Amino acid sequence: xxxxxxxxxxxxxxxxxxxxxxxxxxxxxxxxxxxxxxxxxxxxxxxxxxxxxxxxxxxxxxxxxxxxxxxxxxxxxxx
Amino acid sequence: xxxxxxxxxxxxxxxxxxxxxxxxxxxxxxxxxxxxxxxxxxxxxxxxxxxxxxxxxxxxxxxxxxxxxxxxxxxxxxxxxxxxxxxxxxxxxxxxxxxxxxxxxxxxxxxxxxxxxxxxxxxxxxxxxxxxxxxxxxxxxxxxxxxxxxxxxxxxxxxxxxxxxxxxxxxxxxxxxxxxxxxxxxxxxxxxxxxxxxxxxxxxxxxxxxxxxxxxxxxxxxxxxxxxxxxxxxxxxxxxxxxxxxxxxxxxxxxxxxxxxxxxxxxxxxxxxxxxxxxxxxxxxxxxxxxxxxxxxxxxxxxxxxxxxxxxxxxxxxxxxxxxxxxxxxxxxxxxxxxxxxxxxxxxxxxxxxxxxxxxxxxxxxxxxxxxxxxxxxxxxxxxxxxxxxxxxxxxxxxxxxxxxxxxxxxxxx
Numbered sequence: 001x002x003x004x005x006x007x008x009x010x011x012x013x014x015x016x017x018x019x020x021x022x023x024x025x026x027x028x029x030x031x032x033x034x035x036x037x038x039x040x041x042x043x044x045x046x047x048x049x050x051x052x053x054x055x056x057x058x059x060x061x062x063x064x065x066x067x068x069x070x071x072x073x074x075x076x077x078x079x
Numbered sequence: 080x081x082x083x084x085x086x087x088x089x090x091x092x093x094x095x096x097x098x099x100x101x102x103x104x105x106x107x108x109x110x111x112x113x114x115x116x117x118x119x120x121x122x123x124x125x126x127x128x129x130x131x132x133x134x135x136x137x138x139x140x141x142x143x144x145x146x147x148x149x150x151x152x153x154x155x156x157x158x159x160x161x162x163x164x165x166x167x168x169x170x171x172x173x174x175x176x177x178x179x180x181x182x183x184x185x186x187x188x189x190x191x192x193x194x195x196x197x198x199x200x201x202x203x204x205x206x207x208x209x210x211x212x213x214x215x216x217x218x219x220x221x222x223x224x225x226x227x228x229x230x231x232x233x234x235x236x237x238x239x240x241x242x243x244x245x246x247x248x249x250x251x252x253x254x255x256x257x258x259x260x261x262x263x264x265x266x267x268x269x270x271x272x273x274x275x276x277x278x279x280x281x282x283x284x285x286x287x288x289x290x291x292x293x294x295x296x297x298x299x300x301x302x303x304x305x306x307x308x309x310x311x312x313x314x315x316x317x318x319x320x321x322x323x324x325x326x327x328x329x330x331x332x333x334x335x336x337x338x339x340x341x342x343x344x345x346x347x348x349x350x351x352x353x354x355x356x357x358x359x360x361x362x363x364x365x366x367x368x369x370x371x372x373x374x375x376x377x378x379x380x381x382x383x384x385x386x387x388x389x390x391x392x393x394x395x396x397x398x399x400x401x402x403x404x405x406x407x408x409x410x411x412x413x414x415x416x417x418x419x420x421x422x423x424x425x426x427x428x429x430x431x432x433x434x435x436x437x438x439x440x441x442x443x444x445x446x447x448x449x450x451x452x453x454x455x456x457x458x459x460x461x462x463x464x465x466x467x468x469x470x471x472x473x474x475x476x477x478x479x480x481x482x483x484x485x486x487x488x489x490x491x492x493x
Contacts, residue, residue, distance in 0.1 A: 008204070011367070039204055046281045048208035049168055049195075063168055 001029070001078055003071075006036045006059075007051035016051040016065045023071035031075065132381045132390040139380030139428065140373060148369075151239045154307040155232050156368075160361030161303065162231065164353070165296050166194050175209050175218055176282025188218035189257035192226035202226045207464060212278040216465075217265030220473060223461070225257035227423075228452045232368065236427045237447070239311055241434065244492060249447050252484055256448060260476050267472060291348050299344040305337035368423055375425025379432040386435025398437035404489030406482065412442035413481040416450030417474060418458075426451050441489020449481035 003020055007013025017035065024031050036042055042050065049063035053071065055078050061070065100106055123129055171194055173179070174187040188209070195205060202223065210219035227233070229250055238246025265272060312330040315323035326333070345354065383397075384390030401408045421429070426447065434443055453474065462470040 011363070039207060042204060043208050043211060046278070048172065048205045048281065050204055064164075 001031045001075070002034055002056050003031050003075070004034050004036050004045075004054035004057070005051065006042045006045065006047050006054060006062075008037055008039060008042070010050070012065050013051040016053060019066060019068045020053070020071055023068045023075060026068065027072055027075055029075050128391065132384070135384040135388055135390040136377045136380035138388075139385050139432075140376045142385065143372075143376050143428065147236065147239055150310050151235065151307070152232075152369075152372075153365075154303060154310065155235045156361050156364045157357075158300065158303050158307065159232055159364050160357055160359075161300060162194055163360045164357050165299075168195055171195060172205075173282050175213050175222070177213055177215075177277035177279050179214050179282075181214070181217070184214040184218040185221055185258050185261055188214075188221040188261065189225045189254045190229070191222065192229045192253075192257075193231050195222075195226065203460065208281065210464070211275060212281050215265065215272045215275065216268055216469075217261040217272075219261075220264045221257040221261030224260050224452050224477065225253050226452075228253035228257075228448070230423070230451075232364070233424055233426070233451065235307065236424055237430075240427050240431055241443075245440070245444065245447070248444055248488055248492070252444065252448050253452075256477070256480055256484075259480065260473070263476055264469070264473065268469060295344065295348050299341065299348070302337045302341040302344060306334055306341065309334040309337065371422040372424050372428075375422060376428040379425070379428040383429070383432025383436050386431065389436075390432075392436070394436045397433060401433070401442040402437045402439055404439045404441040404486065406486060408439060408442045409445045409482045409485035409489070410478075412438075412446040412485060413449040413478045416446040416448070416481065417453045417478055418455050419450060420454035420456060421451050439489055440492060441485040441487075443485075444488045445481045445485025448484060449477055453477060 003024070005013065005017045005020055007016065017033070020033055023029075024033060036045070036054075042052070045052075045054065045057075045059060047059055047062050051065060052062035053060050053066050053074070055074060060066075060074050066074075124133070171187060171191050174183055175191075179187075195202075205226075206219050206223045209222060210216055213219070234246055234250050237249050309326075309330045312327055315327050349357075380390065382391050401412050430438075430443055430447060433446075434440075458470060458474065461473070465473070
């Protein structure tokens with residue numbers, strides 16, 4: 001599974017990335033965490049309010065820092 | 080603003096090594112320390128002029144801490160946090176899509192900054208999205224202009240420190256400007272605007288389950304705004320009407336009433352998790368904005384002093400440049416505002432210093448209208464997106480309109 005963290009590097013995007021890492025570690029899931037920082041790529045994925053979280057190219061949560069619990073939920077339902 | 084780094088093509092090896100060295104965090108700290116050392120070594124603190132200015136800097140900062148931070152900014156942070164967490168931003172965005180009726184798109188773009196631009200890192204991606212995939216260059220530039228200018232924290236602090244007239248003029252001016260600038264941009268560049276590949280799906284709003292109705296969220300926000308307004312209710316002028324005297328006399332009681340209402344909404348309608356994320360967002364705002372504001376206040380105090388006191392810059396200079404309400408004064412203020420960089424909210428202490436040093440009301444509004452929306456770094460980013468020609472037209476429109484508005488305001492109000 002590929003988890004994408006979309007955001008140009010503002011503090012909230014970093015917070016989201018930390019939460020994702022924590023969720024992946026908690027579940028010891030086989031997931032690759034990718035950062036998408038290029039604004040054009042972010043727009044092309046259909047996101048305008050960062051930070052956003054995508055799984056395998058699908059945007060799951062946009063516009064807020066997802067909590068560790070929410071991300072774990074997403075990983076479980078996706079795996 | 081988001082990523083301000085300008086891409087440079089093909090740097091040499093030496094440049095790469097330099098950048099790698101500079102990218103190291105510890106090395107940055109080292110450079111900063113060297114600069115601080117040089118400043119401490121060479122600044123003539125014992126000269127009365129400099130020591131007076133340092134004194135002014137801290138007196139102004141104390142003034143802010145005592146008068147503005149606790150009663151005004153802290154409630155404002157809670158409001159901004161609530162807007163960020165509890166208002167559905169996606170619901171606003173649907174009015175900025177390619178199919179949205181144009182008048183609606185312009186109107187929403189001009190006022191939505193209060194909801195969408197509470198964090199400056201969201202302005203640029205939204206601008207790009209609206210410009211490329213949504214309702215086009217008109218609403219996009221309207222949003223780009225008004226976003227930072229009608230930021231709720233900025234309006235509140237302007238009204239508190241510089242007076243409610245200037246606060247209202249700033250808010251209304253920003254909205255009207257945004258619509259006009261957007262319409263002009265769309266008219267001038269209408270040919271290019273037709274050749275875009277829009278994407279309506281991006282702006283669709285999946286009607287998700289609202290936790291509360293909009294009415295309940297409204298009452299909750301209103302109770303906070305009530306606390307903020309009445310806590311800061313100023314003493315009425317001599318001979319003011321009975322209503323004003325009554326409101327001032329009972330302001331703490333009215334504030335208490337709103338506080339009770341807020342408490343009720345929190346207990347009755349909110350879950351614990353939601354309150355937690357509200358507190359988190361509020362804390363983020365405070366952490367993000369207060370350090371910059373304090374530095375801005377110190378710099379403003381050091382250079383300009385408190386109102387009625389002189390610091391480093393002689394008042395003659397300011398009065399000479401922008402002390403009257405002439406066309407030239409307004410134009411100078413607009414140009415200066417367009418290229419100067421203000422970190423969030425720091426425009427307020429700087430304006431306070433300038434007005435205290437003799438700046439007229441008209442140029443002050445001109446600077447506030449042209450200033451926070453634009454700066455040299457943000458113009459570079461916008462230039463990369465829109466191209467030189469469109470950026471130049473945008474800057475020209477803003478400067479011209481700010482000049483005229485300052486002139487009118489100075490004539491009729493100032």
